[in-house]
Amino acid sequence: MNVVSVVDILSGHVSKNTEITIQGWIRTRRDSKANISFLDLYDGSCINSLQIIACDKLHNYKNEILRLTSGCSVIIVGIIVKSIGIKQHIEVIAKNIKILGWIEDPSTYPITAKKHTMEYLREVSHLRPRTNIIGAVARIRDTLSQSIHNFLHKQGFIWIPTPIITACDTEGSSKMFCVSTSETQQILNNPNKKLHHTHDAYDFFSKKAFLTVSGQLNAEAYACALSRVYTFGPTFRAEYSNTNRHLAEFWMIEPEAAFMTLDDIIILAESLLKNIIRILLEKRSDDIKYLADKINKNIITILENFSEIKFNHIEYTEAIKLLEICNRKFNNPIHWGTDLFSEHEKYLSEEYFKSPVIIKNSPKNIKAFYMRLNDDNKTVASMDILVPGIGEIIGGSQREERLSKLDQRLQENCLKQENYWWYRDLRRYGTVPHSGFGLGFERLMIYVTGIKNIRDVIPFPRTSKNINF
């Protein structure tokens, strides 16, 4: 039984006139008057479906083939032939079609062949990978993730799994999820039950436990021993904000490198983005073309130009000047010392530069405690990469490797030294200049797919009140 996939056949990896077995699902059925049916079969291996010719000589033609509807699963034995149709160059003439699974009630099948809105598809997140669009997204995500691993390995980075459950608040953020064992939950469900003592809350871990917002601090410990490491894992924000660009659970890639400066990681980040987008165009051109057709016709040009495009490097101070003199009315006032809002990012990357922008050396007051203090004592060695249409896609910095300066920054941020005892140790013992950045994987996905809502580029999105699958 020579089992092959749709992409094997359509890419010409299997010779014509070969008998093959192919398994998948029906996309559409079209019957001609000549007692022949044309079945479009997909199996997820590529965006294109395979045309199957089923004629009435098949023993189950009348009682089964003519009842096939979108979504039915089949196993087909047939011969690969050159197609005489204009839509495809290859097709399969079926010798046997076995139906594996019917659609319970075709009139209520949620994924019909017609176009559905993205909002509707989110309500059937378990079935939406059966659509062309979500299938394309899944393959693109896979290719991107694999090329990120490959790129970083070629640069000598090794993957480390930093902890998901943590006692440490990297960003000094209040938007963290708490983790406890079910006993706690049971107490909550029964508020009349008295807690024996407050430590019940800390149950399993004997102290407050959170879901990580970043693996960076832990990654630094490994970079200060193995030189080049990266994380690739889920991170969390208990953000109630209901936007197109925020998820409560999303994946981040965080390279961290000893002996690298701010400028070194800017070069690394830029070449990472250019490399993976070039590979994406090579490997998933069919999927990208499909998205260009259905979602955003500019996406191919954007991606093709990306590897040649100039990233504009700009100091935070310069960026503020540009925003102050631009005669644009912003909803949020901007002046030196304030953080950029989405509208400012959009102006810079979409209107002023019309290309990616790297903003360097932001004021220390709007940045995390671990960023390296510059000599002006006002700014830190930070960098944020903004891309048109998305805003921030990468944020990074050179880390403060000097213990006295780190302690000063902890104090300024009202953070206790003893909570960062092990992080301080990295500076007490053989400290080195080191830098790193975080790449939001789903932000990258919306950039390369042209899909507007971040909920549509992750299989089962998690946002406030949204945990149905």
Added chain:
Amino acid sequence: MNVVSVVDILSGHVSKNTEITIQGWIRTRRDSKANISFLDLYDGSCINSLQIIACDKLHNYKNEILRLTSGCSVIIVGIIVKSIGIKQHIEVIAKNIKILGWIEDPSTYPITAKKHTMEYLREVSHLRPRTNIIGAVARIRDTLSQSIHNFLHKQGFIWIPTPIITACDTEGSSKMFCVSTSETQQILNNPNKKLHHTHDAYDFFSKKAFLTVSGQLNAEAYACALSRVYTFGPTFRAEYSNTNRHLAEFWMIEPEAAFMTLDDIIILAESLLKNIIRILLEKRSDDIKYLADKINKNIITILENFSEIKFNHIEYTEAIKLLEICNRKFNNPIHWGTDLFSEHEKYLSEEYFKSPVIIKNSPKNIKAFYMRLNDDNKTVASMDILVPGIGEIIGGSQREERLSKLDQRLQENCLKQENYWWYRDLRRYGTVPHSGFGLGFERLMIYVTGIKNIRDVIPFPRTSKNINF
């Protein structure tokens, strides 16, 4: 500035007599009477360190070089030369040595060059990657993870990120962590504060939220659309058990494939294990040799034989017979219908077969509801792979694709159909035979490294009361 890594030099990728810059940390310093010091430098790029020759012509020889201790960070400019020593074939003659970071108080530096116990090293998890042993573990983990990605991609599997926060209890287990927002935690910290209503407990997601124990059910939704998918992500168990083999947070690889039967995934699992172990031996032989020397001298033979070894396939019913007639006194009684304990697994894989064992078709009562019911109505199409020294390393099954049987199994397990509405949909609409398995990544790590305690093969282990880094 021709910056290279230790592995670049030792592997001969940089020609002799080249001037290079190298950055790293001092492992040891040895001074000869001839006013020459020998520095061993590591940078994490490989297990071996590089010998640096520093002579008293260096301007800072007396006041700095002679004060260097284990852990100091340096940047060295020097010339690569053939070594006249017997321990190394290549060394670097330093022209300049700049000290980047000293050790605050060398007498209290936790990572001295002497041997430390693994228990002690766990207390300094942030510094232990600086040891040879944990460095080797990190590189091995990286190579294994990358070769798992590569192997599965070659087989047409695509990576999907299944959700970490979930409302769904895949294994019907009570050992799940709960997730809530900080407000809940604040209420817990102040037990006198009354909850307004019980739904406060569900805060962010409007329903009970847990940390996933497996991405399988979600992966099935994608396999039933894209044919071959896998997860590679963290999973969680709120296990209080304090053993060498359990973590509260660990990584799993879960391939899930449409149209695959139990036998198909057994073949897949076996060839995955053999493939990645072969690649590990090729790529990380130095690290494996180091571990063989320090931890378990048999490990090289075990791994070298692995690709040739016969996996013994055995029915659960046969396994029980072997255990019943073996005249061994087990602490836990065993008979048909009971789950195997560690002692039984050990007997089968370590004593009886002396090789990996695959136990197939276990009783439905000891297995999860989603496993495919066999025709005997008593067993399910399950498989567990046991390896000597570890026990279960892989667990998998063919999934129940027939809706009526699935509903029967849900009922038998006292699980509510409505909680599995979307999982049932996969059977209502174009159902297909499909199968998958879960590979515990840290279990695999203890197998290939010979390290006894699972806490030593993950950077920052999470167990009960253990969340210090």
